[in-house]
Amino acid sequence: MRHVKTGLHTFMAFPAFLLFALFFLWPLAQGIGMSLTDWDGIRAPSFVGLQNFFSFFKDSRALGDIKTTLLFTLGSAPLLNLVGLGYALLMDGEFHGKGLARVIIYLPAIISPLIMGYIWYFLLQPDRGFVSQAMMQWGFSRGLGDWMNEYWLEMLVLILVNVWQYAGMTMVIYLAGLQGIPQELYESAKMDGAGYSSRFRYVTLPLLIPSIRINVVTNIIGSLSVFDIIMSLTDGGPGYATESLGIYIMRMCYGSKTGYSTAVAMIMFFIILVPVVISMRLTQERE
Amino acid sequence: MISKIGRQAAILFICALCLTPFYILLTLSLNKPTRILSEGNIFIPDFHFHNYIDGWVKSQIGTAILNSALITLFALAVIVVLGTMAAYTIARFDYKFNKAFFWIFLCSMMIPGIINTVPLYTLMIRINAINTLWGMALVCATNVLPSSVFIFTGFVRSLPREIEESAIIDGCSWFAAFWRITFPLLKPSIAAVAILNGFGIWNNYAQAVFFLQDRSKHNIPQALSVYFQQFAGAKWHLMAATAVIAVIPVICAFLLFQKSLLKGLTEGAVKG
Numbered sequence: 001m002r003h004v005k006t007g008l009h010t011f012m013a014f015p016a017f018l019l020f021a022l023f024f025l026w027p028l029a030q031g032i033g034m035s036l037t038d039w040d041g042i043r044a045p046s047f048v049g050l051q052n053f054f055s056f057f058k059d060s061r062a063l064g065d066i067k068t069t070l071l072f073t074l075g076s077a078p079l080l081n082l083v084g085l086g087y088a089l090l091m092d093g094e095f096h097g098k099g100l101a102r103v104i105i106y107l108p109a110i111i112s113p114l115i116m117g118y119i120w121y122f123l124l125q126p127d128r129g130f131v132s133q134a135m136m137q138w139g140f141s142r143g144l145g146d147w148m149n150e151y152w153l154e155m156l157v158l159i160l161v162n163v164w165q166y167a168g169m170t171m172v173i174y175l176a177g178l179q180g181i182p183q184e185l186y187e188s189a190k191m192d193g194a195g196y197s198s199r200f201r202y203v204t205l206p207l208l209i210p211s212i213r214i215n216v217v218t219n220i221i222g223s224l225s226v227f228d229i230i231m232s233l234t235d236g237g238p239g240y241a242t243e244s245l246g247i248y249i250m251r252m253c254y255g256s257k258t259g260y261s262t263a264v265a266m267i268m269f270f271i272i273l274v275p276v277v278i279s280m281r282l283t284q285e286r287e
Numbered sequence: 288m289i290s291k292i293g294r295q296a297a298i299l300f301i302c303a304l305c306l307t308p309f310y311i312l313l314t315l316s317l318n319k320p321t322r323i324l325s326e327g328n329i330f331i332p333d334f335h336f337h338n339y340i341d342g343w344v345k346s347q348i349g350t351a352i353l354n355s356a357l358i359t360l361f362a363l364a365v366i367v368v369l370g371t372m373a374a375y376t377i378a379r380f381d382y383k384f385n386k387a388f389f390w391i392f393l394c395s396m397m398i399p400g401i402i403n404t405v406p407l408y409t410l411m412i413r414i415n416a417i418n419t420l421w422g423m424a425l426v427c428a429t430n431v432l433p434s435s436v437f438i439f440t441g442f443v444r445s446l447p448r449e450i451e452e453s454a455i456i457d458g459c460s461w462f463a464a465f466w467r468i469t470f471p472l473l474k475p476s477i478a479a480v481a482i483l484n485g486f487g488i489w490n491n492y493a494q495a496v497f498f499l500q501d502r503s504k505h506n507i508p509q510a511l512s513v514y515f516q517q518f519a520g521a522k523w524h525l526m527a528a529t530a531v532i533a534v535i536p537v538i539c540a541f542l543l544f545q546k547s548l549l550k551g552l553t554e555g556a557v558k559g
Contacts, residue, residue: 007460007461007462008460008461008462009375009376009379009380009460009461009462009465010376010380010382011376012372012373012375012376012462012465013372013373013376013377013384013385013388015369015372015373016369016370016372016373016388016432016436017373017388017391019365019369019425019428019429019432020391020392020395020429020432020433022410023407023410023425023426023429024395024400024403024429025391025395026410027403027406027407027410028398028402028403028406030406030409030410031402031403031405031406034405034406087301090294090297090298090301091298095294095295095298096295101298101301101302102545102549103541103542103545104302104305104306105301105302105305106541106545106548107305107306107309107538107541108305108308109486110486110537110538110541111490111534111537112489112490112492112507112508112511112533113490113492114490114492114508114511114512115508115511115530115533115534116308118511118515118526118530119308119311119312119530120308122311122315122523122527123308123311130311130315164304164305168305172548172549172552173552175549175552176549176552179549217396217397221397221399222399224399225399225401225402225493227401227492227493228490228492228493228508231492231512232512232515246401246493249401249404249405250404250493250496250497253404253405253408253497258405261405262405262406265401265402265403265404265405266402268402269398269402272397272398272399272402273397273398276397277397280397
């Protein structure tokens, strides 16, 4: 690159970086410090070392929250990608009402997950919910049954609602990726006698890697920091059974355990970092 | 032929699946307060439009829509101006600090904003940004700044350097060349970034709970959640009507901008 004289253009990244440093890097550094104290949000904090981290791993509610958060991610991130890719393959190419269908499938993703949670709660709540009432009208007297007391059923509903809501977003990224694949590649593969499945395996999939990476990483991050949908659908209950780490942090902070809640946030950071780095590595190697 | 019909049927089924909850919400919002769900056909509402007036009056959804709109617009303006400027210099000039900034942004993309919320809260108190729309907007902008810079940079790199150089020869500075030549060309990626992030900012709840505690500053999800908790399952018709009011502006904005989304994404955004 040729030498260009210093001028305004030299410093054009500074405003963005300054904003980022003030609202992200600085609090992050402070958070690390805070997580080593017993601060309650009001009185002067005192240093307690790693005490917060020890008490986290002794707290059965916190460990339950880790389990719930991981289970939710394990279900929702892979399913979102499979469903999103399926949708994209189905929607790629020409058919009647293509534009409309894409808009409809993306529609749930633009609505607040909190509102979506409320709607689904109304639909699915035991006894008084819409689905239960409809089933009773059709002669199934038990309706949906009391699924909100079954941990596994609750998790399943949370995962499915999340997948239902965000499959359109994943689909759009995959669609954009699919449209970037040159048609000639498919044609030459066809001429070599490749069937649909081997064309998918050797042409589509390798060229979709950038889209796969974006989707996998954003879905893992999104699922691990799940908050709204659990708040509105189960409120973390029964008890704290379906509480996620994000909700736990918020409740601990409001419960004047500020130092402790930042420690939980640090733990959450590492929980998120591991799968994200692994999936980045995996997709980088394949590229 | 059969596979073609099968495909259409599958698409139709998926669309129905996506629309059903919206239909139910609409039905519900038009039911009379006295309606008992188990009586009559459950899928046909009473067409009681008065719920919308009641919902509007009893909730604070009007203020909340305005707050969400101001936060989203301000945040998107910050992201677009700061993000494209940073992307331009990062893509075009090899300064050491540009590389460092880009690397820091790239790594931070893996950290969700919610982790930072508590220490951010103390910072917000210190700079008097609690319960202010501009404070919330800056928080939201910061959340998505790294991924936006990443997308913009990929897009600027896909444009030939010559477009700016011809302006430089005519006596333009690199800074002015960006605003006059490069920035207008970034439109598709700006649209993609705005759509991908705009709705998330509009619907932000996890951080609004901390930074917008004053009821007059509540955004849409907060206004609805307070309202839902107040009535705790008793007045579904009013809640549904209010939710519909809250959802309408979002759907309109989406219909207006949806064409740019796929275009912006295909033209460079996902090539990263």
